Amino acid sequence: MIDDIMSSIFESGIRGRYSFETFVLNLLKEHIAKQDKPFSTNEKNQKLGDGYAEFGFDRFTGPTIVDIKGKASKLTLISAAFGLSARLERACADIENLSNYIIVFGSRVSLEQRKLFDIQLAAKKVSVNKNVNVILWGLDDLDKLATKHKKKTKEIVDNIFSLRLEDAINKSTTDWISERDDLLLKLKSLYKDGQFSLFLGAGVSSSANMPNWEDLLNSLYVKYINNEFSDEGLIDESKISILADWLSSVNDTSTLMVARYLRKALLNGSSEDALFTDQITESLYSNIGDKANDGSPLLTSIVAMCLPKRRGAKVKSIVTYNFDDLLERQLEKSKIDYKCIFSEGVINSPDELPVYHVHGFLPKEKDSFDSIDRSTLVFSEEGYHYIYTNAYHWTNLVQLNSLRDSSCLMIGLSMTDPNLRRLLDISARSTETIKHYAFLRRLTANRILDKNHEEGRVVIEEEVISGLLKRHHTLSEELMKDLGVKVVWYEDHKDLPGILDSIVD
Structure with missing residues (x-):
């Protein structure tokens, strides 16, 4: 039974990973509820695992954590073993008398893989609390539960995304700023590692008074x-x-x-x-006239990210969807070596930061750039259709390479461009982890209420709007997760430069 289920919900990549997690949690919720025992997915222990059974279930007596992974492979088994000691240490500090730690994989776990896991635990010198049983589950274990609860299993599979959204809404908190701070720490670490690319949209140029x-x-x-x-x-x-x-x-x-x-x-x-x-x-x-050289606080912060540090450059490349040359002007002011790439065949040297204009390039002084007429302008339907349907067009390959080889930070993009979403979807199929991040402006109840007042509309109660916005933001996050992108929220455009500066500091 489990093979049919997995073939229907476990697509390759991130989307399948989240669908599998939703399936397991809801199946366990049903199974444990039949035993009149609690099972939660939104308590403080969420950071330690994905589910928590305070009184255990079946033969697992006592507090039990469930940690859901992707498909079992040498890499995922080593990763699970590597981080286990720290997770168990935190878990035992938070949960008195923790008894079981169940790691669930989205494939069958062979005897050889179980031995590899034990070897890795020993090699990493993982100190596992002797009172905590570490158990590996695979599809055979889940098949027993699915067979036992056939009707509920079908219901879960038929409503997998709505259940995932419901779980996410239940987990989401109003303290989105703290969640953002955690993401910024992650971004800071990625930036220091130097595997970082920037994707820039219209919001960057409009910050410098360019027309939207x-x-x-x-x-x-x-x-x-x-x-x-x-x-x-x-x-x-x-x-x-x-x-x-x-x-x-x-x-x-x-x-x-x-x-x-x-x-x-x-x-x-x-x-x-x-x-x-x-x-x-x-x-x-x-x-803007001669003010093109002035830039904006946002452009200044982006250029600061591109400044080489003592251990080398931290930004590998920039992909921009803007036509203008404002970024190039700011890079020149900061004496950063760069190569403006707007057509096929142009190659940057190892010392130059590549700036890819994937929708075309229209510099203010076009005589300063050679072969500017070879730039493919994606302005109207014709140009867009040409790029969209030509899978091997250099601009598509550049974006896919950046998405594959880097952690990409997207700034000033609405994330609604169909071609970008298509490329993100392709990229997300090859990984089960999220490694890209997009800054998006968060809607607020006050902005909606103020707009209603201005237009003379009937004012809806603030609590109703707040409830709707919570669902809207959570749905947006879940849809972006399917594309391999984590949303980093902010409320006011003027806050963005300071947030970017915190990544570099």
Whole structure:
């Protein structure tokens, strides 16, 4: 029975790992409840294991911790043995008379693997409290429970994600700042190890007063109207922005579709893509002028992460989805050697920090860069479809390599880009651990209440909004976990530079 279950829920990678954990915990919850004994998954002992049976169950008498792993392999067995001493020490300090520590694997555990585990315990000189029984469980042990509770087992399998979400909501606390502090300590450790890459989105450039996507499109609408009607004297200049807003509203569909519309409209039959890129570049830098060199506190903090330390560089690469050259200007100011890569075949030297512009590159002074016309601009649907459908396009390979070889920190990204999510999904299939992190802005009840007041809407009770937001944030975290990404929350954009600085300090 367990083989059929595993084939249906245990996909490769992280998603399967979490589904397996949900399955085991809910099956144990049912099994132990039938014995009129408690089983919890959201107490303080969660950090020591995944489940806790205060009075044990079956033949396991006394306090029992359940720790769920992925599939049994030489690596996972060695890892489990390596960390066991410290976990047991903490567990025995927190739980009086701890009796059993059950390690559950998502595959069968052979006699040879059990021997390997014991050998590793001895090799690592793990001091296991003699009063604590360490037990390895595999699929054969779970099969006995699944067979005993067939009806409940089917119910669990049929509702695996909703149960996972319910468990996560029950576990989630209001002290998200403390949870973030734990994540920042982990990020600090990863940063020191030097296996670190940055993924940068529009939020980074907009922090330096560059136009966001919507403002950029509106600016192109204005150019389109100017091109079409201003020379004919048919329209007053003061009304151009009104017409641009109107056109924006009637084309309120996918932003990529709007970009495609504008591209065709601005080219007006011409096949010269250079004309369109020049117009985008002009709109991109129109509001900042010479202030492009000033950057922003967020850009300053990002550049500080890239400064080589005594033991070498800590950031291996930067993948940016922005067209502008603000980052490059800041890297130059800080005298950091870098290589701007915006087309296939460009290679950085070992001493240069590679900066990959995977959606194209539109520097303010394009004459400063060779072969800038070879950059693939992913602005409208055409460019996006070309990248999306070409699995071996250099930009896809660059992103996949970074996701595979580094711990990636994502800043200024909404994490809604379908191609990025697709690449994250591919990357997540090859590992059962989360190693990527994304900074996302947390919604607050006050922001929603204030917006309702401004728009004259009926105000919903704060406690109702808070309950909904708790579910929203937890669901967002669980969906990102499926992609191999841990969410690092913050509430105000101005807090982000300080948070990044804490990783470097």
